[in-house]
Amino acid sequence: MNKTVTINISGIIFHIEEDAFDKLSKYLSTIKGYFNKADGGNEIMSDIEARIAEMLQSKTSAVKQVVLMSDVDFVMDAMGKPEEFAGDASDNTGSSDRAESYDAYENGEPIKKRLYRDGDSKVLGGVCSGIGHYFGIDPVWLRIALLLMFFFAGTGLLLYIILWIAIPEAKTTTERLAMKGEKADINNISKAVKEEAEQLKKRMEKYGSEFKNMAARNAPRNSVEKIIDFVGDVLINIGRVLLKIIGVCMVIFGVIFFLGLFGSVFGMSFMTSNVEVQEWIDMVLMDGKDFYFGLFGISLFFGIPIMMIIYAGIKILFKLKYSNRWVNLSAGVLWLFGFVMCLYVGIKTGADFSKEAKVREKIEVKPYDTLILKLNQVPVNLSEVQASTDDHDYYDNEGLKINRHHQDDYMIGKHNGEKYLLGHAHLNIIKSQTDRIEMIIVKESKGNNKNIANERAKNIVYLTNQTDSVIAFDNLFRVGNADKFRAQDVTVILKLPVNKVVYLDKSLLGFIYDVENTTNTYDGDMINRRWMMTEYGLKCIDCDGLNNSYEEEHELPVPPSAPGAPTININDKGVIINEEGIHIDDKKDTKVTIDKHGVHIETDKNKK
Amino acid sequence: MVNSENTKAQMRKGVLELCILSILSQGDAYPTEIIEKLKETKLVVVEGTLYPLLTRLKNTGLLTYRWEESTSGPPRKYYMLTEIGVTYLKELHLSWYELVDAVNKTINKQD
Numbered sequence: 001m002n003k004t005v006t007i008n009i010s011g012i013i014f015h016i017e018e019d020a021f022d023k024l025s026k027y028l029s030t031i032k033g034y035f036n037k038a039d040g041g042n043e044i045m046s047d048i049e050a051r052i053a054e055m056l057q058s059k060t061s062a063v064k065q066v067v068l069m070s071d072v073d074f075v076m077d078a079m080g081k082p083e084e085f086a087g088d089a090s091d092n093t094g095s096s097d098r099a100e101s102y103d104a105y106e107n108g109e110p111i112k113k114r115l116y117r118d119g120d121s122k123v124l125g126g127v128c129s130g131i132g133h134y135f136g137i138d139p140v141w142l143r144i145a146l147l148l149m150f151f152f153a154g155t156g157l158l159l160y161i162i163l164w165i166a167i168p169e170a171k172t173t174t175e176r177l178a179m180k181g182e183k184a185d186i187n188n189i190s191k192a193v194k195e196e197a198e199q200l201k202k203r204m205e206k207y208g209s210e211f212k213n214m215a216a217r218n219a220p221r222n223s224v225e226k227i228i229d230f231v232g233d234v235l236i237n238i239g240r241v242l243l244k245i246i247g248v249c250m251v252i253f254g255v256i257f258f259l260g261l262f263g264s265v266f267g268m269s270f271m272t273s274n275v276e277v278q279e280w281i282d283m284v285l286m287d288g289k290d291f292y293f294g295l296f297g298i299s300l301f302f303g304i305p306i307m308m309i310i311y312a313g314i315k316i317l318f319k320l321k322y323s324n325r326w327v328n329l330s331a332g333v334l335w336l337f338g339f340v341m342c343l344y345v346g347i348k349t350g351a352d353f354s355k356e357a358k359v360r361e362k363i364e365v366k367p368y369d370t371l372i373l374k375l376n377q378v379p380v381n382l383s384e385v386q387a388s389t390d391d392h393d394y395y396d397n398e399g400l401k402i403n404r405h406h407q408d409d410y411m412i413g414k415h416n417g418e419k420y421l422l423g424h425a426h427l428n429i430i431k432s433q434t435d436r437i438e439m440i441i442v443k444e445s446k447g448n449n450k451n452i453a454n455e456r457a458k459n460i461v462y463l464t465n466q467t468d469s470v471i472a473f474d475n476l477f478r479v480g481n482a483d484k485f486r487a488q489d490v491t492v493i494l495k496l497p498v499n500k501v502v503y504l505d506k507s508l509l510g511f512i513y514d515v516e517n518t519t520n521t522y523d524g525d526m527i528n529r530r531w532m533m534t535e536y537g538l539k540c541i542d543c544d545g546l547n548n549s550y551e552e553e554h555e556l557p558v559p560p561s562a563p564g565a566p567t568i569n570i571n572d573k574g575v576i577i578n579e580e581g582i583h584i585d586d587k588k589d590t591k592v593t594i595d596k597h598g599v600h601i602e603t604d605k606n607k608k
Numbered sequence: 609m610v611n612s613e614n615t616k617a618q619m620r621k622g623v624l625e626l627c628i629l630s631i632l633s634q635g636d637a638y639p640t641e642i643i644e645k646l647k648e649t650k651l652v653v654v655e656g657t658l659y660p661l662l663t664r665l666k667n668t669g670l671l672t673y674r675w676e677e678s679t680s681g682p683p684r685k686y687y688m689l690t691e692i693g694v695t696y697l698k699e700l701h702l703s704w705y706e707l708v709d710a711v712n713k714t715i716n717k718q719d
């Protein structure tokens with residue numbers, strides 16, 4: 001028993017066995033493939049079909065109603081192989097059309113090679129085998145390459161997932177053929193031609209009239225139109241190449257961005273500067289779930305666009321028109337999710353900066369007439385410092401970081417596995433209201449509320465040290481990881497009574513910050529000099545060389561213990577005698593200066 | 609290797625046009641009739657060759673056709689010579705005889 005199919009050839013109805021039908025329809029579409037591009041192809045087809053109908057009719061009768069395989073074989077024998085007679089037709093016409101169609105056949109053009117996933121020989125999604133077909137590579141190498149890339153921050157996995165989403169699976173026979181890009185034999189062509197013809201038919205039916213108009217317009221082609229067409233073709237090709245380049249760039253940059261993001265967020269960095277981002281996230285975000293919320297949110301917020309860039313790049317590169325609504329939708333939802341999480345963590349963290357607290361600590365200073373202020377470089381071992389935003393590190397002979405240009409920068413260090421934040425402290429010198437030298441350390445921090453901010457401020461570790469008349473200030477303060485970065489700051493305020501003198505050591509460069517003085521001298525010019533507190537603020541004692549301060553700083557350093565010129569200080573009476581002359585200040589209302597400008601007497605009454 | 613089949617096919621193909629026109633000069637015919645006559649003389653091996661040729665001759669204006677209903681099958685396409693076709697055939701006839709003469713003479717001299 002065999003199943004039969006009812007077909008209509010040239011208006012005659014035949015019952016034909018299924019396998020015979022397959023063979024006949026293949027045969028017909030093969031012929032169609034040959035005559036498709038020839039002049040009057042449709043007419044030739046209908047003539048041939050009419051003849052076939054006649055022959056089949058002669059093979060059937062009231063008794064034998066069904067067309068059998070043998071009948072189809074008979075028809076095909078009589079008609080001949082398409083390549084035999086189609087070749088004849090083309091030889092006779094000698095037209096270029098034929099040559100083209102023949103070439104197309106030779107090159108297997110009817111089925112263009114396309115990128116599909118190969119579901120038949122898949123390990124996971126058939127991505128590698130599909131790409132292997134496309135480029136003619138053994139998929140094993142691609143699998144190995146992807147696997148290696150997996151260990152490279154999981155890039156392989158990401159790429160695989162994106163490719164899986166972007167590349168459609170080859171489901172139909174045509175798609176499988178297109179995937180493998182098999183050289184067209186007659187069966188392949190017939191399949192392709194059949195589909196093409198069906199498509200054309202549908203289009204013709206739909207746009208019948210338009211199509212005719214277009215054909216009529218195209219028929220009388222003049223040379224100008226041809227040139228325009230040619231230029232158009234060239235432009236389109238250039239556009240295609242550009243598009244491919246854009247696609248390649250998108251994929252490459254996407255992968256680089258992904259590596260950057262991955263390194264930043266998970267601390268598996270391939271670029272040293274990225275470690276710090278992760279450290280900073282840890283330092284800023286709160287502990288526990290907020291930290292993971294933040295990481296996850298940031299990953300989604302930046303990762304989804306990066307993935308979409310790679311996705312779009314791959315689609316451009318392989319001309320994948322297949323688009324999945326769910327991909328875009330879920331990407332959008334995930335991105336929004338990430339955005340909301342970032343927002344939540346951001347607001348929560350931001351709230352932790354809302355209140356400010358200052359803690360003042362008084363430190364006893366042993367009184368000396370001239371205090372020498374210098375900076376104590378906190379030895380920061382390089383192995384401890386994991387990261388720094390400072391590009392201008394200096395190292396001394398022992399490999400310690402000794403100087404930093406950006407004094408506002410914070411650094412993250414590690415000590416015994418504990419992470420801590422290092423910040424730069426600053427010094428200000430103001431007039432004391434009493435006659436005692438006072439040092440106040442102001443520690444600032446922010447927090448959710450006053451108490452927390454206060455607690456954090458207290459936790460800041462900052463040290464100074466006095467040996468005789470020398471006060472050494474640590475350049476850095478330290479914050480424990482538990483307190484997080486909450487804009488902590490330390491300012492040292494040295495309250496100096498009138499007539500007391502401080503020598504600002506060279507090392508204080510960058511440490512003294514906006515110190516007021518009578519001559520409005522810039523911080524950078526204040527170092528390496530002695531300053532005396534007067535009623536009106538700090539006054540420079542040895543500032544004659546201010547104009548050639550460069551020389552003085554670099555060639556004539558004046559150590560405080562052995563000044564270049566003898567200076568006599570008579571503190572009790574406010575008399576200073578040095579090479580400039582004699583300066584007398586009674587700290588109340590009278591000042592007498594005797595120098596090269598002459599004798600100058602200044603009293604409060606004069607001033608008023 | 610010289611393929612004699614190929615040469616024979618080329619020869620047949622060359623005169624096929626002349627034969628079809630000649631058959632049609634004896635009266636209108638539809639493809640099946642033309643094929644049967646050609647098959648008698650073994651000029652056509654495969655039928656498929658005929659259809660593209662007929663279409664081309666029709667398109668160049670040598671042939672035209674009319675539809676005739678058939679009692680037993682699909683409607684038949686009866687081809688006939690046009691006036692151009694008739695003159696064209698006469699020219700072909702002349703050059704054919706010249707060719708046969710020339711070829712015969714050449715072959716006989718070789719013998």
